[in-house]
Each structure stands twice: as C-alpha cells, then as structure tokens.
Amino acid sequence: MKEVLLQNISKTYDGEETIKDLTLKIEKGEMISLLGPSGCGKTTTLKIIAGLVEADQGKIYIDGNPVDHLPTQKRGAAIVFQDHRLFPHTTVGANVEFGLRMQGIPRHNRREKVQEMLQFVGLEKHGDKFPGQISGGEMQRVAIARGLIVDPKVLLLDEPFSNLDQQLKEEMRKFIVDIQRKLKITTILVTHDKEDALITSSKIGVMFNGVLKQYGTPEELYEAPKSLEVARFFGEINEIPVKKIADEKFTHSLVLMIKKINWKE
Amino acid sequence: MTSIRISVFVTLLTLAITIPGGKALGIYDFPGKGFIKIFVLAPLILSPVAIGMGIHGTFIRLGLTNTEFGVILIHIVPVIPYGIRIFTNIFELVGDHLEEQSKVLGAGSFQTFLHVTLPTITPGIISAGSMIFIISFSQYFLTFLIGGGSVQTFPVLMVPYIQSGDRMMAATYSLVFIVVALLALQAIEKMFRLYYSKNSGIAGVYYTRKQVKS
Secondary structure, three states: OOEEEEEEEEEEEEEEEEEEEEEEOOOOOHHHHHHEEOOOOHHHHHHHHHHHOOOOEEEEEOOOEEOOOOOOOHEEEEEOOOOOOOOOOOOOOHHHHHHHHHOOOHHHHHHHHHHHHHHOOOOOOOOOOHHHHHHHHHHHHHHHHHHHOOOEEEEEEEEOOOOHHHHHHHHHHHHHHHHHHOOOOEEEEEEHHHHHHHHHEEEEEEOOEEEEEEEEOHHHHHHHOOOHHHHHHHOOOOOOOOOOOOOOOHHHHHHHHHOOOOOOO | OOOHHHHHHHHHHHHHHHHHHHHHHOOOOOHHHHHHHHHOOOHHHOOHHHHHHHHHHHHHHHOOOOHHHHHHHHHHHHHHHHHHHHHHHHHHHOOHHHHHHHHHHHOOOHHHHHHHHHHOOHHHHHHHHHHHHHHHHHHHHHHHHOOOOOOOOOOOOOHHHHHOOOOHHHHHHHHHHHHHHHHHHHHHHHHHHHEEEEEEEEHHHHHHHHHHHH
16 A cells, blocks of 8 residues: 655664664555564554654655654554553444544444454454453454545554564464455564564564664574674574674674574584 | 532532642652642632632722622632542553553544543543532632622522521531532533443543552
C-alpha cells in the first residue's frame, strides 16, 4: 500500500537521547520488525510515526507526503498497543466500530463493515460481549480488527505477542502474517523477541540505545551481523579476541566462520 | 427549591472546572506542578470564611451580593479542592492510554473526550459530583454572607431554629435536609448511569473491577 520514510529522527527525553539520528525506509506492503531490548526506543519510534510523540529533529513521510505537522488523527497510522487498550465501557462490536463512527459513517453502513471485520478475525460470535468477558488472545484480535477497519496507511504493532502464552503466541504470529499477506498493508512490528521478528518480517531493524544498528533481511542479520552487539543478540556465539591485522572484511568473515563451531568436540 | 438549584449549578460548574484541572495535574508534566497541587488545596487549609470576607468587598462592587449567581460563585471556592483532588487521582490511575488509542483510530480531541475520556471517568464524576453537591448544599456562612439573607437556602432557614432552641422545628428541618440531600445524590448517580448505559452498557462496573485488579 503506502510507503513510510523516516529521515534523521532524533528525540531526547529528560536529557537522555532516546532515538539518535534514525533513518528507516519501508516499502509499500512490506512487513518489517524493529527489534531490540526494552527501552531501546522502539515504541517511541512508533509513537513518533503516529504523531503521539513529536520528534525533536527529522522528517517523516507517509506515502511520499510529509506528515510532521499533521495531528495524530489525520496521519492514517493505526497503532495496536501491547496492552490492547480496548475501551472497557463498550462492547467488542462497538470497539471495532469506533473508528468508523468517528469518521461519521452512517450507522447501517457501519454495521455491515463491523460484521465483516469480526468475521475476518474470527470473532463474529463475540460482538456483543464486553472486553472483560473475552480472553487475552481474543482481545488482541479485537485490537487488530479495530485498527484495520479504519483502513490505515500503515499498521503499527507494539509488542503484540508479549502478553500471550507460547501456543497463543504462535497462533497470533500466523494470524498476523496471514492478515498482512491478504491485505498487503504496510506493517511495522515492534518486539524484543528475535523469534517474532525472524518469523514474521521480510526485513528487521535492530536497535540498541536508540541507534539503528543494522537494517536488513533476516538472513543478512543472522549470517552477516555488522557488529558484535547484533551478533550476540541473535544467539550464542563463540567470541575469540583477535588483533586487527587485516581489513574489516576479514574479521567479519572470521566471526562468521567460527560462529557455529562447537569447540569442545 | 433554591437550595437544590444552587447546588446543582455549583456541581456542574465545578465539574467543568475540575475535570480539565485534574487531568492536567494527573497526566501532564509541567514546571511548578507540585506547588500547584498543594496550592489548589488552599481553600481547605485557609478558612473559607476568610476568603468569603475578602471577596465580599469585590462582590459588592460587582453587584453580585444578594444574588443567586453570587452565591453559586462563592460556593465553588470551598468545593474546588475536593474536585481537583478526586480527578487528579482518577487521571493518574486511568492515564492517557485510551486517549492515545482513540486518536490513533482517527478521533479528534473533542470526539475523544466525549466518547472515551468521559465514559472512563464516570465513577469519578459520580463521586466528585455527590461530594460537591453535599458540601454546597450544607454551606451556611458563605450563603449568608454573600446572599445577605435574601437568597434563602436550606441551611440559612434551618440555623436560626437550631440556635433559638426550637428543637422540634430544627429536627424536622434536619430530617428534610438529609432526605433531600440523599434523593439528590441518588438522582445524580441514576442520571449518569442511565446516560452511559444507554450508549454503552455497564460503564462503572467494569471500570471499578479493573481498578481492583491492577
């Protein structure tokens, strides 16, 4: 659908740089991940794209147009938060309906769309229940349906798998990948779990302390990490202290060569 | 009755002031926040009588004495701390998460307030509203001072009987006072619950349950 471009974004909170000079380009219809330990600025990045947080520096383009001065509600970037944030005072159906209602779409048109969307996420039986009466996985699906129904230009998922048990987690991963492929919606997934990122995304950006360390396909990151931090993040590695005698290319290939060797055997 | 009319207006006006005030103090960070948090409690620490005496002169100049409007204004003084306090706590608890979510889904600021913020703080509105109503309803001195005896509220009628030792009249009035206050409280609560259950079901119930959990 629409492409997203972040250019030299910086953000400082209380004198601490949360995001440093971040540049990121996401192709239309692509699903990417921002991966990194908690507190590395991933969620802040999402909020900056959606306009909930204003960046100190840098520019954001959605679909080729600068959106820096647009208020959140006009940017067309829907976030699905980690804690679902369903409106507790209304039913599941009304939660999904919310975005359409805000756009002033007449009631009977809304009804149909809501039913379609609930069917799409497999919750057509739960439309009249309240958020407190459904399970965690179902709440997650409601939150996603609620984001999708406004037909966002970009879908932002903030740690969608972190509150779920292992089995549900795998189900949800599949669910999200399926939806993304069906709708071809530009999606950014934020996670601290490398498995989530490797399974779901066509590209991964690894972030540490507000710096985007490397951005590439899962294969590139796994097989040719550009820094020690990235390599360590993707799994246990054997490190050998070396003295630099040749150019950088050489040391990199050395790291690669020794990565999978078990030294005790 | 004048009493109820005055107290209802006081309640509505105070809610209109303290909801935004409490939200600012509960959610946003700004310099001097700690000071303001204590400063708004001043009417609790300082006797309202002192404030009333001070403001009396100004009200005479503005021609607000002996009018209902003047009495409504002066009643707002002692109730503001309660309103601010309750809403600050509520907003600290609720946070702005749901509002963020609402904006992300394309709702403007006013829509967000109407459809998201207001329903979530309904329990707070009920408790703050009843508290404000009661305090305003039982205000004697300030009503007497600004109303000058021509604005006849319930306590203004009642106190002379108590003071002159007419036990029977005093007891009757007290009973009526309590009943009226209770009925008014019930009415406020019913009104809110009805309004929100119409649009959205069990507003308060779920909210309080969630509070306990977290």
